[in-house]
Amino acid sequence: MRKVVSRDGTTIAYEKAGDGPPIVLLNGAFRDHTIFESLVPELAPHCTAYVYDRRGRGESGDAPAYAVEREIEDLVAVIDEAGGEAVVFAGSCGANLAIEAALAGAPITKLGLHEPFYRVGDNPKPPAGFMDTLRAMVEDGRRGEAAEYFLTEMMWLDPEMIANWRRTPLWATNEANAHTLLYDTAICGDFEVPARRLASLRTPALVVNSENTGDWLRAAARETAAALPNGWGMQLPGSWHRIEMDILGRVLAGFATT
Known part of the structure; x- marks a missing residue:
């Protein structure tokens, strides 16, 4: 894998494939860049896809103390490798991270989000402690x-x-x-959709969910889309917290190149 050094000196490992406008793919909990192995071939004819191991995973380094700000800097370092600005697509907790990066001013031209980890309405949050x-x-x-x-x-x-x-x-x-x-968990904050902060975010944003996902994930996707001034939601074929990759690839390629 290629390597880039983040602002705090942590080495971030990434791969790139394809030709066209850059799109950075950001994974959620548990996984590393390999979660996108089926998606990258769908994007490569239309976009240059950048996938990376978030800090603490795969071939990337880590630091003794964690802060969400450091992960935002990691994403910016990869975007810099992509030419200084890029579309970003992120899922799960990674979607929460991408939102925080956009709010912090990261050079994201468009934001694609798959079922961010927020809790809406009567859906309970993780327990105290x-x-x-x-x-x-x-x-x-x-x-x-x-x-x-x-x-x-x-x-x-x-x-x-x-x-x-x-x-x-x-x-x-x-x-x-x-x-x-x-x-x-730190990235998710208080698990509330940050509607007031999102009201100032003008970045075009597409929020997707699968037709057979969990109710709480569907609700989070819909409320996130509604809170974004230039956001819209889309439901796509798929199973629980997963969209069929060929369909997702076509949607993202169109989103990134228009």
Whole structure:
């Protein structure tokens, strides 16, 4: 992978593919750049896709202390590699991070968001002390427990779904990246859609959700789109928290190139 150095000296690993206007892809909880392996080929004929490992994951470095501002600087460093400005597409907690980056003035020309992690209406937030409990599990080396706790209290997966996930090869990555769940929790802040702050954001924004996603994710996507002055929502074919990649690729290519 290629490397770029972020403002605090942390090395961020990235890959690029394709030809055309730049689009930076930003992953959410647990995963690294490989989550976009099926999406990049859909984009490459139309855009230059940049995918990177967020700090603490994959081939990227990390720092002793975490701050959301450092992750924004990481994203800006990749955008600089892409020519100084770019479309950004981000999902899950990564969508929350992309929103914070845009609000902080990152050079994002258009913003694509997939089901950000906000809580709307009667949808409950993670329990009090969630971050402290998660941190204790990580510090004690109970990475599997930390991953399960996050999936249960943050994403509302039932025990059967988690047990099925544990049996897949992907679970090893979940445990390896369990410490970064603290980062993703910090990014989510108070879990409220920041409607007042979004009212000043003029960046064109597309907020997508899948037709078969969870009710709380659908509600978060719709309220985020409604809060953005130049935002609009779109529902696409897919399953829980996942959109069919060929369709998503066509939508994003059109969004990035028009």
